[in-house]
Amino acid sequence: MSNERKMIEAGDDAPPFCLPDQDGREVCLEDLSGRWVVLYFYPRDNTAGCTREALDFTQSLEEFRALGAEVLGVSPDSPASHQRFRDRKGIGVSLLSDPDHSVLAAYGAWGLKKMYGKEYQGVFRSTAIIDPEGRIARIWRRVRVKGHAEEVKEALKSLSSAE
Secondary structure, three states: OOOOOOOOOOOOEOOEEEEEOOOOOOEHHHHHHHOOOEEEOOOOOHHHHHHHHHHHHHHHHHHHHHHHHEEEEEEEOHHHHHHHHHHOOOOEEEEEEOOHHHHHHHHHEEEEEEEEEEEEEEEEEEEEEOOOOOEEEEEOOOOOOOOOOHHHHHHHHHHHHHH
């Protein structure tokens, strides 16, 4: 028997979660019911790519909110690390802490990676748009940072106008 998990796809129910944000407040998917949610998964606070991605989403945050969407970043880092990252870099999106990787794994953003011939468990930079009914509307796997926030915003515009 394989231990491969079924990857979530567009149309699937979004895996539920409750995670602490950078201020230690619990954020639960069910509390965001009726709204669009952009959930992006990133490896680590204060690294170049992760900082760029967070700032790109922050720069477009008002446009996302005008489309009725909440933007949430998720990494294994602690709430205290997220708070320092937010304050140091001027990040406006909420950052959620998933130290046991359960939400990362549920969304297919945690698994075996290879670098320089070594294998290790890590975060796959990816993004999911969750519709107001709690279903996966769109998912990106193994994201490249440059232009990604803009691509997500354009996808959300077309998804929300199709409703």
